[in-house]
Amino acid sequence: MQTQHKIIIANSQKMPEIEDSTIYLMITSPPYPMIKMWDTQFAAINPKISKLWQKLEAEGEEETVTQIYDAMHETLASTWRETHRVLADGGIACINIGDATRTVNGKFRLFPNHSRVIEHCEKTGFTTLPYILWKKPTTKPKYKGKGAFLGSGFLPPNAYVTLDCEFILIFRKGKLRQFPPNDPQRYESAFTKQQRDEWFTQIWNVIGTRQTTSQLERRTAAYPEEIANRLIRMFSVKGDTILDPFLGSGTTTKLAMQNNRNSVGYEEDKTLLPLLKKLQHEPAASNLTITKR
Ligand SMILES: C[S@@+](CC[C@H](N)C(=O)[O-])C[C@H]1O[C@@H](n2cnc3c(N)ncnc32)[C@H](O)[C@@H]1O
Numbered sequence: 001m002q003t004q005h006k007i008i009i010a011n012s013q014k015m016p017e018i019e020d021s022t023i024y025l026m027i028t029s030p031p032y033p034m035i036k037m038w039d040t041q042f043a044a045i046n047p048k049i050s051k052l053w054q055k056l057e058a059e060g061e062e063e064t065v066t067q068i069y070d071a072m073h074e075t076l077a078s079t080w081r082e083t084h085r086v087l088a089d090g091g092i093a094c095i096n097i098g099d100a101t102r103t104v105n106g107k108f109r110l111f112p113n114h115s116r117v118i119e120h121c122e123k124t125g126f127t128t129l130p131y132i133l134w135k136k137p138t139t140k141p142k143y144k145g146k147g148a149f150l151g152s153g154f155l156p157p158n159a160y161v162t163l164d165c166e167f168i169l170i171f172r173k174g175k176l177r178q179f180p181p182n183d184p185q186r187y188e189s190a191f192t193k194q195q196r197d198e199w200f201t202q203i204w205n206v207i208g209t210r211q212t213t214s215q216l217e218r219r220t221a222a223y224p225e226e227i228a229n230r231l232i233r234m235f236s237v238k239g240d241t242i243l244d245p246f247l248g249s250g251t252t253t254k255l256a257m258q259n260n261r262n263s264v265g266y267e268e269d270k271t272l273l274p275l276l277k278k279l280q281h282e283p284a285a286s287n288l289t290i291t292k293r
Contacts (some may be wrong), residue, residue, distance in 0.1 A: 001238060001239065001260045002286070002287065003101035003137075003256070003257065003260060003261060003262045003263075003284065004012070004262045004263075005252065005253055005256065005257060005260075005262065005264075005265075005279075005285065005287060005288040005289070006263070006265070006288075006289050006290075006291070006293070007247065007253065007264075007265045007266075007276055007279075007288070007290040008108075008264070008265070008266050008267075008291055008292075008293060009266075009267055009268075009270050009273065009292040009293065010129065010266055010267075010268065010292070010293035011045065011083065011268045011293070012079045012245035012246065012263075012266035012268070013045075013075075013078035013079055013082065013083050014078075014082060014292060015085075015086060015245065017023075017264070017293075018029070018086040018149065018243070018264060019086070020085055020086065020127075020133070021085075021087065021088045021089065021091075021269050022084070022088060023086045023087050023088060023091060023240075023241050023242075023243045024087070024088055024090070024092070024177065024215060024236055024237075024241070025141040025231075025235050025236040025240060025241075025243070025244070025261075025262070026083050026087060026090065026091070026092070026093040026094070026119065026232045026241045026244070026245065027090050027093075027095070027228060027232065027235075027242060027243075027244060027247070027252055028094070028095055028243075028244045028245055028246045028247075028264050029075050029095070029096035029221070029223050029243075029246060029248070030079070030095070030097065030246045030253055031076075031246065032097060032098050032100055032113055033069060033072035033076070033100065033110055033111060033113055033116070034068075034069060034072065034100040034102050034111040034113070035098070035100045035102075035106070036102070036119070037170060037219075038046060039053075039214060041268075041269070042071075042075060043233065045070075045075055046071055046074075046075045049068060049070050049071045049072060049075070049150055050248065052064055052067050052071060053067045053081050055066060056104075056105060058069065058122045060106075062105060062106070062107075064105075064124040065105050068229070069111055069116075069205050070280070073113075073116045073117070073120060074120075076120070076178045077123075079092075079245045079246070080095075080115070080117075080120055080121050080124050080126075082122050082245070083106075083107070083122045083243065083245060084125055084126060085208045086114055086172055088173070088177075088184055088242065089124070089172075089173060089174035089177075090172065090173070090174055090175060090177025090178065090231060091173045092129075092168070092170065092173075092233065092235040092236075092291045093121070093126060093171045093172075093173070094168055094169070094170055094231045095117055095121075095168070095169045095171075095222055096134070096166060096167070096168050096227065097113050097117050097169065098113065098116050098163065098166040098167070099111060099112050099113050099114060099163055099167075099293065100113060100160055101160065101163060101168040104127075104137055110162070114131075114167040114169060115124065116263070118169060120141070121169070121171050125173065126171035126172065126173060127171060127172045127173075128169070128170075129172055129234045130170065130202065131167055131168060131169045131170055131202075132167070132168035132170070132202060132203075132204055133165045133166075133167065133168075133202055133203050133204070134165060134166045134167070134204050134206060134208075135164060135165050135203055135204065135205050136164055136165070136166065137205065145190045149230050158180040161263075163291075165203075168204075168227070168231070170235075173176065173276040175207075176207065176265070181238075185237045185238050185239050186237050186239055188237075189233070189236070189237040190220050191234070192253040195233070198275040199230050199233070199234055199240070200234070204222050204227075204230075205259050206226050206227055207224060207226075214275075216249075216271075217244055217249050217266055218274060220249045220252050220272060220275070221248070222248055222249045223251055224251075225251055225255055227253050228251050228255040229255050229258070229259065231257060232252075232255055232257060232259050232261060236261055237262070238259070238260040238261065239262070240259065240261050240262070241261065241263060241264060242261050242262070242263045242264075243263070243264050243265070244263070244265045244266070245265075245266070246266070247265035247266060248267065248272065249272065249275045249277070250265060250267075250276050250277070250278075252265060253265050253276075253288075253291045254279060257279075257282050257284035257285055257288075258282075260283060273290070277290065
C-alpha cells in the first residue's frame with residue numbers, strides 16, 4: 001500500500017496545513033513540564049515563562065513556581081486544542097507524559113503532569129478513556145547519589161517513592177468511530193488474540209531507551225518504537241493518517257510507514273533535521289516530504 005508522509009518543521013501550536021476533522025489518530029510525547037532538559041525550549045516558545053523564572057530568582061515567591069508550571073501546561077494546551085480541531089469525530093489522541101520531581105525554590109516536590117494534561121484535554125472537549133502505565137525497567141531505587149532513591153538509608157519517614165512509570169493518556173473526540181459493515185481496511189488491520197491480551201492491559205513493561213541511539217536522538221527523549229507500534233495498531237486502521245505534533249526523532253513517522261498508515265509530524269527544532277532526513281532511507285519511505293513553514 002502506498003502511503004504519504006509529511007514532516008513540517010514548525011510550531012504545532014498552530015497547524016494550518018491540516019484541515020478540520022481529517023485525522024483519526026494523534027500519538028505523541030510532548031516536552032515534559034518541569035523536567036530541566038525542556039526548560040530552555042518552553043522559555044523560547046513562551047517568553048512569559050522566561051520572565052517568570054527571572055521573577056522567581058529575584059523574589060523567591062512560591063506562587064511564581066505555580067505560575068511557571070501553569071504557563072508550561074498552557075503552552076502545551078494550544079497544541080491539544082489544535083489537535084481537537086483536526087481530529088475527526090471518533091478520533092483518538094494518545095499522549096505519553098511523565099510526572100516530574102524537582103527541587104524548585106528550595107523545596108522538593110512532585111509536578112503531576114498527567115493530571116494537568118487530563119484537565120486541559122477535558123476543557124478542550126476530549127473524553128478521557130482508561131490510560132496505560134508504561135513501567136520503565138531502567139529506574140530502580142538506589143542510594144547515595146548512585147541513582148533515584150531519595151532518602152536516608154533505611155530510616156523513615158523522609159524518603160520518596162521513585163517515579164518509574166510514565167502515562168499514556170488516551171482521549172476520544174466525540175462519539176465512537178463508525179465503519180460500514182465488513183469494512184475491508186478494518187478487517188485487514190486486526191490484531192491477534194495474543195496482541196489484544198498484551199496490549200489492552202493497563203501496565204506495559206516496554207524497554208526504555210534503545211541502545212543504539214545517537215547523542216542527537218537522546219536529546220529528543222525518543223519513545224520506544226514498540227510504544228508507537230502498539231498505539232498505531234490499537235487505535236487506527238490501515239490507510240489512516242497519524243499525527244504527531246511533537247515529532248522529535250520521527251519514531252511515529254517510522255512506525256506509521258511500517259504499518260501502512262499515512263503520517264503528518266510537526267517538529268519545532270530544526271537542528272533535528274539530520275535525524276529526520278534519515279527517515280528517507282526507510283524501506284517504505286518513497287512518499288516522504290520535509291518542509292519548513
Ligand atoms: C519528547 S520529544 C518527542 C520524542 C519523540 N516521541 C521521539 O520518539 O523521538 C518532544 C519534541 O517536541 C518538540 N517540540 C516542543 N515544542 C514543540 C512545538 N510547540 N511544536 C513542535 N514541536 C515541538 C521538541 O523539539 C522535541 O523534539
